[in-house]
Amino acid sequence: xxxxxxxxxxxxxxxxxxxxxxxxxxxxxxxxxxxxxxxxxxxxxxxxxxxxxxxxxxxxxxxxxxxxxxxxxxxxxxxxxxxxxxxxxxxxxxxxxxxxxxxxxxxxxxxxxxxxxxxxxxxxxxxxxxxxxxxxxxxxxx
Amino acid sequence: xxxxxxxxxxxxxxxxxxxxxxxxxxxxxxxxxxxxxxxxxxxxxxxxxxxxxxxxxxxxxxxxxxxxxxxxxxxxxxxxxxxxxxxxxxxxxxxxxxxxxxxxxxxxxxxxxxxxxxxxxxxxxxxxxxxxx
Numbered sequence: 001x002x003x004x005x006x007x008x009x010x011x012x013x014x015x016x017x018x019x020x021x022x023x024x025x026x027x028x029x030x031x032x033x034x035x036x037x038x039x040x041x042x043x044x045x046x047x048x049x050x051x052x053x054x055x056x057x058x059x060x061x062x063x064x065x066x067x068x069x070x071x072x073x074x075x076x077x078x079x080x081x082x083x084x085x086x087x088x089x090x091x092x093x094x095x096x097x098x099x100x101x102x103x104x105x106x107x108x109x110x111x112x113x114x115x116x117x118x119x120x121x122x123x124x125x126x127x128x129x130x131x132x133x134x135x136x137x138x139x140x141x142x
Numbered sequence: 143x144x145x146x147x148x149x150x151x152x153x154x155x156x157x158x159x160x161x162x163x164x165x166x167x168x169x170x171x172x173x174x175x176x177x178x179x180x181x182x183x184x185x186x187x188x189x190x191x192x193x194x195x196x197x198x199x200x201x202x203x204x205x206x207x208x209x210x211x212x213x214x215x216x217x218x219x220x221x222x223x224x225x226x227x228x229x230x231x232x233x234x235x236x237x238x239x240x241x242x243x244x245x246x247x248x249x250x251x252x253x254x255x256x257x258x259x260x261x262x263x264x265x266x267x268x269x270x271x272x273x274x275x
Contacts, residue, residue, distance in 0.1 A: 019171040026168060026202060044202060044233035048241060051204035099242050109205045113241035 011069025011080075016057045025054040025066055032068050032079045038139040046079060046137040049114035053083045053133055056110050060103070061085025061131055071136075078119075078138035086130040093125060152177050154184050160261060161185065161223075162254070164196040174210045181214060185221045192261030193218050196254060198229025208243045215248045224264050225249065226257040 014025055029050040033043040050066070057064040064085030071080050090096045097115060102108035111133075115121040118135040125131040150173055155162045161184055163177070181193065195211065197203065203211070215225040227250045238245065251257035 023168045023170050030201070041233045041236060044231075044237045045240070047202045048204050048237045051202060051206075052241075055204070055206060106205070106209075109242045113205060113243075116240050116242075117237065 011067050013065055013067050015063075015065045016054050016083075016085075017063045019058070022051060022054045022058065026051050028068055029079065029081065032070060033137070036070060036077045036079055036138060038079070038137070042137055042139045045117040046081075046135075049117040049135060049137075050081055052110040052114045053081070053135070056131075056133075057083050057085045057087075059106070061087030063087075064130070072138075075141055076138070078136045080120075080134065080136040083133045083135075084130065089127040089129055089131055090123075090125040091127045093123060097123075150176065151180065154180060156184075156188055156190065159189075159191040159265065160194060160258065161188065161190045161192070162194045162196070164199065166199040168202075169200070169207055171206065174207060178210065178214055178217065182217050182221065185218055185223050190223050191265060192258075193223050193225040194254060194257045194261070195225065195227050196229050197227060197234075198231065198253075200234065201231065203230070203234050203238055205241060205243055208238060208241075208245060212245060212248050224261055226251050226260050228252070228254050228257040 012028065014028055015021060016025065026047050029047050030043060033046055038046070054066060057066070062085065064083065064087070067082045069080045070077055072078050095101055097112050098108070099112045100108040111123070114135065118137050120134070120136040122134040123131065152163055152165060152173065161181070163181070184190065185193065195214070211227060218225045225248070227248055229252070230250060249260065251260055
């Protein structure tokens with residue numbers, strides 16, 4: 001992994017094109033959380049959120065990529081993930097963030113669940129252009 | 143046991159009236175779809191009354207895998223077998239609830255022994271009912 005150097009290098013990019021890529025993303029996020037010394041529960045939350053977002057990229061965005069980066073220094077270091085797709089985009093973001101809302105036959109927990117599981121969550125979507133979701137997490141240390 | 147020869151399949155063992163499978167790898171979507179089919183076939187063929195799914199090695203259960211586990215339980219129930227999910231890690235349980243998945247209708251137990259006990263109790267109750275009828 002190319003995380004050394006504090007994350008100023010822009011991080012590691014993983015394409016999300018096939019079903020198997022979702023597990024690759026999970027493994028890479030788990031490895032990044034291990035580097036910053038995140039707790040077991042925080043790691044599980046972040047990997048689960050990454051899995052949901054990667055599947056969204058695949059199922060709704062028609063494929064895309066995730067950039068995994070470590071940002072910040074030492075005790076304040078966090079793992080940041082940016083999921084990008086060039087799919088149809090989301091026309092009503094507040095509706096898409098509601099529990100149980102789905103246009104694809106899923107449970108509708110992916111986006112809303114990922115937002116609850118991460119410490120930082122930002123979403124930008126332009127209909128016809130695609131969607132970018134940025135999340136970040138870390139473990140508080142005294 | 144042809145299952146052993148296929149790296150992308152999860153082996154299913156039979157112990158008496160129970161089927162036991164351990165999920166030990168990071169599940170790829172395709173694998174769990176195959177598992178669903180394999181398991182349904184095995185329940186019908188073996189007339190198993192119980193299915194124990196050990197997920198103690200899984201460090202992540204997302205909504206897709208959660209939904210598949212719930213689906214497997216429903217399929218087994220229709221085929222007259224009880225499913226018990228055993229060995230869920232505490233962090234996985236916390237995350238599932240935060241995600242909004244309560245796994246309703248899915249029976250769980252802390253370990254394989256307790257899972258077996260749950261299924262055995264179901265057999266006994268059924269036998270008793272049949273006896274009384």
